[in-house]
Amino acid sequence: SALVSFVMALALSIGYWSWKQSYGSTRAHIKSAIKHKEFIPFYQPVIDTQKNEIVGVEVLMRWRQSSGELIPPNQFIPFAESDGLIVDMTYSMLDVMADDIEQAGEQVKPLFISINIVPEHLESDQLYLYIKALKESGKLGKHRISLEITERQPITDLAKARAMLDKFYAIDVDLKLDDAGMGYGGFSYVQNLGISTLKIDKAFIDTIGVKDNFNEKTLDAIISFAKKSGLSVIAEGVETESQISYLKVQGVDLVQGYFFSKPLEAKDFFNAYQNV
Ligand code: C2E
Ligand code: CA
């Protein structure tokens, strides 16, 4: 049995060693990708269905590897978020975004530009200073920046986060709650963080029109909660005309989804939304 324990210990350490190797190499790979500006923004419009016009855009990260291959976020964001690398990846992507927007000039009307952030971004004033400098650079023109934070990620010190957020609010940057309705954070975030908008997750939109569906009732409850709390609502993952009609009846005019457009690379986005 000494032999058995020895073999097991050996197997475990080999397992750990190879895990550490691959973890380390993913990390190194991402760090070099940050340096080479391989994390690029894609852009998805937010549409006001009442006015039938674009009002905003969400910036969604893609990894364009040196081979040209485009990697979607679900393949690298979870690792990057748990590792903390996401913080620097965001700045690297925002540098690219700033150039995209500067290049587009007045091609599109003034929009809110939503950026996905993580709680770590609120723990120092680095992001605040970055965005303040970006605004002062004039590259954004008349566009406004908006932050999206998901209620899935815990914020350990709400008061501290709020103090940081107040600095953003003072420079006309607002906060939207992403994936609203999916987790526990929601109510306390709305109460404490000065949120302007709930973004309702696709999972709820998918239940529209499905009979006797519990989640459709949840959707209605989220919408009425938002209205009573004076919050705006954006419906995400809208794919059909009938979802749009349902949402209109509920008083939700702001929608985002494949029905209007998938996320697009900069040149396609700015060409598609000229003079809209
Ligand atoms: P999210 O923030 O909830 O973004 C919305 C996701 O839904 C996007 O997926 C978008 O492409 C997708 N989507 C929008 N409309 C539709 C639709 O009608 N049908 C379907 N099937 N999907 C739709 P994407 O771009 O793959 O991003 C996935 C997630 O990765 C994002 O979810 C967000 O949590 C994360 N992510 C993306 N970019 C960033 C980033 O820059 N920073 C951070 N921290 N997370 C990011
Ligand atoms: Ca988002």
Ligand code: CA
């Ligand atoms: Ca979302």
Ligand code: CA
């Ligand atoms: Ca989502």
